[in-house]
Amino acid sequence: MPSGARRRASRPRRILRRAGTVIVALFTAVGLVATWNFFAGPPGVGHFRDAQSREQYLAAYDEAMALLPPTTSVHDVPTAHGMVRVYEWSSEENREATPLLLLPGRASGTPMWGENLPALLQERRVLAVDSLGDSGKSIQSAPFSSFDEQADPIAEVVRELAPEGVHLIGHSFGGAIAAAYARQHPESVVTLTLLEPVFTLSPPPGDLLFWTMVSSLPLLPAGVRETALEKVGGEETDSASLEEEPLSRMIAAASEGYRAALPQPSSLTDAELAQLTMPVYVAIASHSSLAGGESAAERAEQLAEPTVKTWPHTTHSLPMQAAGELEPELLEFFAEQDQW
DSSP states (O other), X not given: OOHHHHHHHHHXXXXXXXXXXXXXXXXXXXXXXXXXHHHHOOSSOOEESSHHHHHHHHHHHXXXXXXXXXXXXXXXXXXXXXXXXXXXXXXXXXXXXXXEEEEOOTXXXXXXXXTTHHHHHHHSOEEEEOOTTSSSSOEEOSOOSSGGGGHHHHHHHHHHHOTTOEEEEXXXXXXXXXXXXXXXXXXXXXXEEEESOXXXXXXXXXXXXXXXXXXXXXXXXXXXXXXXXXXXXXXXXXXXXXXXXXXXXXXXXXXXXXXXXXXXXXXXXXXXXXXXXXXXXXXXXXXXXXXXHHHHHHHHTTSSEEEEEEEXXXXXXXXXXXXXXXXHXXXXXXXXXXXX
């Protein structure tokens, strides 16, 4: 194998070792009941367990945010369900182009986009949301009565900051919210990008959900926990490495200290899938896909204007693991649609 090819082949595995812990950090410090409540808690308003948990989380959040490029603006957008924190990166050169709106995965917030932002903001105005009802700096004040209602705050953000429309990008649960918004407000979505969108196209594999639950059980022998984490993360995992990455520490602090109370998404029906009439880019992980893997990719092909790719050497942490290759592909996708 040529040396250049060897370097390209080794890079994804290095990224898996560094970023693969991000997905499993979500499950490491909570018990079985807490894990279920985290993903499908009772109706209510998300909140920190106590003041100490909030302080611990915010310290980790600020540390992770400090690694991102400096923001141009920070917006706190009032909505019917609470205040939504939105970070903006823009310049004179890209301010006229259709902006990107980023919706993060559960417990990840804006810091999860750290690997992707440098390339994206060179060409586009970027708006990144901390999801309402989740950990982050958005503040929920009213419960959501259904999963689809989580699109309402996004609609208010778009009206306030990007009234002419956006290229909408969502990862994991953010992908599910992005799809819900795009179905309800197709006139505001120039393109939709779904990165490992959970439940949206297909239910998560049962064996993967099983191992995530096993990895979260308290008083588990270290060897069993490491095996469970490797099954979920798709790579050898040293639990001590969770402390090496600010993003992993932030997600762990969120999973331990924040109690989300958000409705769980369900897979789109064929009729709902048909409502996504805009061009849609779908990225599925090659390993440990919580989006549904091959079945999700096959179902995505039923979209009106699909671009579907299974990214090699990736798990559910796909945006971080494919960084450097994902952004040019997305920017080309956005530019092609802007020409119409």
